Amino acid sequence: MTTYHFPKEFLWGVSSSSSQYEGGYDKDGKGLTVGDVITGGNKHTTRKITWHYKNDTEKHYSEVGGFWGALSVPEDGIPDVFDDEFYPSHDATKGYEYAFEDLEALHELGVSSYRMSISWARIFPNGDDETPNEAGLNFYRRFFEKCKEYKIQPVVTLFHYDMPLAITLKYGGWKNRKVIDLYERYARTVMNEFKGLVTYWITFNEINSVTVEAFKNAGMLSEEESDRWQAAHNELLASAKVVKAAHEIDPENKVGCMVAYTIGYAKTCDPLDQWEQYVHAREYNFYLTVQCLGQYPSYKLKEYEQKQLHMDIQEEDFEIFKEGCVDFISFSYYATGVISKKEMDAGNLMGPPNPFLKRTAWGWSIDPKGLRLTLNQIYDIYHKPLMIVENGLGSVDVVDDDGKVHDPYRIEYLQAHIDEIHKAIVEDGVDVIGYNLWANVDFTSLGTGEVKKRYGLIYVDINDERQGDFHRIKKDSYYWYKEFIEGVK
Numbered sequence: 001m002t003t004y005h006f007p008k009e010f011l012w013g014v015s016s017s018s019s020q021y022e023g024g025y026d027k028d029g030k031g032l033t034v035g036d037v038i039t040g041g042n043k044h045t046t047r048k049i050t051w052h053y054k055n056d057t058e059k060h061y062s063e064v065g066g067f068w069g070a071l072s073v074p075e076d077g078i079p080d081v082f083d084d085e086f087y088p089s090h091d092a093t094k095g096y097e098y099a100f101e102d103l104e105a106l107h108e109l110g111v112s113s114y115r116m117s118i119s120w121a122r123i124f125p126n127g128d129d130e131t132p133n134e135a136g137l138n139f140y141r142r143f144f145e146k147c148k149e150y151k152i153q154p155v156v157t158l159f160h161y162d163m164p165l166a167i168t169l170k171y172g173g174w175k176n177r178k179v180i181d182l183y184e185r186y187a188r189t190v191m192n193e194f195k196g197l198v199t200y201w202i203t204f205n206e207i208n209s210v211t212v213e214a215f216k217n218a219g220m221l222s223e224e225e226s227d228r229w230q231a232a233h234n235e236l237l238a239s240a241k242v243v244k245a246a247h248e249i250d251p252e253n254k255v256g257c258m259v260a261y262t263i264g265y266a267k268t269c270d271p272l273d274q275w276e277q278y279v280h281a282r283e284y285n286f287y288l289t290v291q292c293l294g295q296y297p298s299y300k301l302k303e304y305e306q307k308q309l310h311m312d313i314q315e316e317d318f319e320i321f322k323e324g325c326v327d328f329i330s331f332s333y334y335a336t337g338v339i340s341k342k343e344m345d346a347g348n349l350m351g352p353p354n355p356f357l358k359r360t361a362w363g364w365s366i367d368p369k370g371l372r373l374t375l376n377q378i379y380d381i382y383h384k385p386l387m388i389v390e391n392g393l394g395s396v397d398v399v400d401d402d403g404k405v406h407d408p409y410r411i412e413y414l415q416a417h418i419d420e421i422h423k424a425i426v427e428d429g430v431d432v433i434g435y436n437l438w439a440n441v442d443f444t445s446l447g448t449g450e451v452k453k454r455y456g457l458i459y460v461d462i463n464d465e466r467q468g469d470f471h472r473i474k475k476d477s478y479y480w481y482k483e484f485i486e487g488v489k
């Protein structure tokens with residue numbers, strides 16, 4: 001039996017995202033988001049964007065997702081909602097309706113933090129509206145007030161794969177520098193509104209997916225490499241400006257960046273594999289270096305130059321990066337990969353499986369030790385407090401004959417990861433400030449678009465055939481986490 005020595009103020013929590021949780025996609029003045037035009041899918045069928053041409057109602061599909069975001073909506077295509085299609089985000093798992101009931105369950109669970117996101121389109125339905133939507137502000141305000149009463153710290157992400165669709169249509173998404181100002185206005189609005197209620201903010205969820213997820217993250221129909229990197233540059237600039245604004249608005253504010261940190265192990269000691277592995281790590285460290293150190297790595301500037309990308313980078317941008325360094329680093333951690341130059345050259349971009357690790361039903365490796373490694377690697381370079389804001393197991397969970405959901409595999413997964421965090425703190429001295437597991441309740445998987453891949457501590461009665469009434473059942477893992485938190489507090 002391990003005796004735990006977590007810091008007293010450690011944030012134990014759970015995590016969610018507006019587009020996967022809330023539903024109510026057109027309620028109370030909310031505008032459409034990019035997620036609202038993406039269909040469901042599963043392990044074998046990729047999710048699609050539905051769209052039409054101007055002055056034409058014929059429906060077309062383009063694939064979204066895929067390793068490099070395989071996108072083929074023409075620049076004059078208009079992504080839109082069609083009545084005969086199923087879009088998971090429209091109902092999601094009805095968080096907009098169940099928010100307070102679910103919060104009650106979190107209170108009972110004993111968490112000290114709840115990492116969630118605000119939907120930009122609930123506040124500014126078109127992204128560039130003159131005034132914010134009061135109904136959207138009220139919804140979140142009431143929610144944060146209740147969090148305060150329950151002593152649950154909201155850790156609020158401002159942008160989690162849910163850009164207002166109008167920004168895509170009018171501005172072309174994040175490749176356009178004008179979007180930086182729109183985002184800053186949105187961020188300032190909510191930070192002013194929720195001053196005193198929210199102090200932990202995260203500027204962008206998985207910012208390092210921006211060049212991969214052209215539509216879902218960057219809100220773009222363009223696949224041009226220059227545009228992708230311009231979008232990355234613009235999101236980084238927007239993040240820096242918002243960090244600065246947050247500190248001006250309330251010196252108590254703590255702002256974090258957030259990356260998907262998926263380390264890859266070199267398959268062999270062949271220097272070619274080692275180099276490839278290094279380059280892989282550099283890709284996500286690029287985002288951390290800009291956001292934590294305010295420096296723009298030389299290798300990235302060289303890459304832009306060598307690829308002859310046409311980008312709008314201004315001298316003053318570098319000053320803004322320096323002034324907008326984050327207070328903490330947050331990241332998602334689910335799995336690790338394997339890097340093999342030979343196999344990647346042969347077309348296996350995902351890399352080979354790791355023979356030392358078990359995998360989930362969706363093929364993701366299960367690697368608790370990799371989390372300790374990740375924490376150490378990040379801390380060694382950046383020396384900033386670290387917060388895990390996503391970690392969990394996607395699995396098929398079923399309601400048993402006794403009406404309960406028994407998920408010992410999830411408990412095993414979470415326990416093993418928490419043990420490695422503990423070692424990173426007590427044996428390695430890493431400053432870890434929180435753990436927010438994915439997820440509070442079941443959602444539709446972002447990648448595959450199915451509910452079958454469940455992550456929640458709380459089961460939601462809905463399936464991929466849309467049968468069920470959304471009622472909640474606390475899983476065994478919920479009771480295990482409750483007991484665990486009580487034990488370590």
Ligand code: BG6
Pocket residue numbers: 017020205206260332390394438444445446447448453
């Ligand atoms: C992260 C995202 O990439 O992974 C979440 O921030 C997502 O939104 C999570 O749900 C798990 O991925 P998936 O595809 O299994 O839902």
